[in-house]
Amino acid sequence: MDTTGRDIARQVAVISATVFMIVAAVVGAGVLGGTPVQDLQDGALAADATLLAPAGPAFSIWTVVYVLLVAYAVWQALPGQRQRARQRYLGWWVAVTAVLNGLWLLLAQFATLPLTVVGIVLLLIALAVTFRRTVTFPSEGFADSLLVDGATGLHLGWVSLATVANITAWLTAEGDPSWAAAGTAIAVGVLIVVGIIGLSISWRSGWRIAPALAIAWGLSWVAVGRLQGEPYDSTVGGTAVIVAVVVLGVSVVGAVVSRVIDLRNAEA
Template sequence: MSLHWRILNAAGWLGVVAVNAAAATGGLFGRSSGEISDKIPTLVTPAGYAFSIWSVIYLLALCYVVAAFLPSRRNDRTMKATAPWFFASCLFNVGWLLVWHSERYTASAFVIAGLLLTLIGAYLSSRPAARTARDRAGFFLIALPFSVYLGWVTVATIVNISVALRAGGWDGWGVPDRAWAIALFVVAATLAAFAAFKDKDPWFPLTVAWALIAIGVKQQAASQLVAVAAWTAAGIAIATALLKLRGIAGMKPRRM
């Protein structure tokens, strides 16, 4: 990876962390992210504790950024392939926070969709590091950060679009909110299973399960049916992840 990408990604990470810290403490337009989310409740909004996963995401992203400066990683093809995608994700992340905190919900849905697309690009570019048994460090430094990041943003995109539609007065074409929520849980569980079996990735579904469990916790007072559906979808995601973890544990590193 060239020096300018290493510097850009380090600056991007610092910018994202700084803006997120401001957002968490109400430093952006005087409102925290949670306060804005509570203004427009939906049946797919997760409990507040779920957002603590951002700390894990940014720590993993820091490992990725630091790894790029290691002599052993400077010519890593997977690192080079993911670098532009990571920097673009930083721009979309900061942009989303600014738009979300200005309460432009429709615009925020488009921006988070952009973040999702950049993370899909980074995720797909990082998969060689996940498939190389000889380089386990590469998995933890390159592939794992994007698995967790994409898993969370996948659910966050669903939530954001739901908020935007509710804020815009969409009536769901007459379909009850509970039905839409359950349908979205099915989509999330399907994506989790697809990642587990197609990409042999247990970390994406585990992250999706984390979000789904938190949705169930948040919504159990509003609708037991929605809560049970969210937990069932989470159980499916966890089951697929465990199957893949069992397979990974049984793999033997390839001989040189």
């Protein structure tokens, strides 16, 4: 398979998108003198702004995602990866997700809350497409599994929950104050939907663990925020714990059973 100009363009695009994402993260997080994320949009994105906002430490997952994406950008730029069919199938989509990731932080820093919702929904859609493509074109080796499937799966799982939190922040900030009376019931319902989505992603991907890990991580910190922080809500906190355990537990069992079946079929 010969190298084409499109292959080189793809490699450059992935590197450029990743650099943009990192720079946007630095700017958007307020490291260079801007407003920290928790203070943006009049505090609508803070850990104590809504019943579905994860506690602050939850966002450390971004460090893992960014490290994996940077490692992928370097790895895919190697000459040996240039002509690989899987890179051709996935590279452009990974670049799109990196750009949209950085764009959300810039929207949060410089635009309006509704535009952050648009940005994160677009990121979620791009991640869903990218992750689906990793499933339809299976990985080849450890690097593929970790830097492509693992990074995209964690990214998708976390953004799935972050989308819910972002939309909730928007509705809380601009919605009818009377909705607050039904806040607990609505939050519980949304958490159940998140659980269903998490299980659906695991099932449809052949029980891959990465998305479930990220969703369970986020739900765990939603629980911490509601049980140990403000606003306190034991019902929402307890529901978050249960949903996290179910999503991760079922996904792990599904992965083990699927692996056992594959081994038995290979030996047959």
